[in-house]
Amino acid sequence: MHYSERLLIHIKQAERITQAAKEAAVREAGITAAQQAALAVLSENPGINAAELARKLSVTPQTMNSLLGRLEARGLVARTPHPIHGTLIEIRLTERGEEVFAQADALVAKLDARLAEGLTPDEVAAVRDLLARIVRNAGTPGR
Incomplete structure (x- = not known):
């Protein structure tokens, strides 16, 4: 099989191009794609803690703390002690964070619709299913 025929090449190209398109889209809302993902x-998950948020986004705790610091400085998120377990810090969107997220989410939805142009609903469902199967296969060790 030629290098250009490998599935990994096509997945990487799709990921690179779609991430660049997402970065451009959410820039209109004044945030980055990583910030949009965190806000999403x-x-x-209102009240989630930083460690769980980092796990859900597949980033290191250090990366998450840096990202949260930038979001908090802009007034988009608030970190507060848990009402019962005071050592746990809950993270929530502020009212401004909800507004920015709604704007960014609308831009991402528009991009998502553009990506699906020319595809039938069954084809979109098939793409989702195929990608989910690829993710499962990639996560299966020793195969």
């Missing part, structure tokens, strides 16, 4: 997880 926070919007679905």
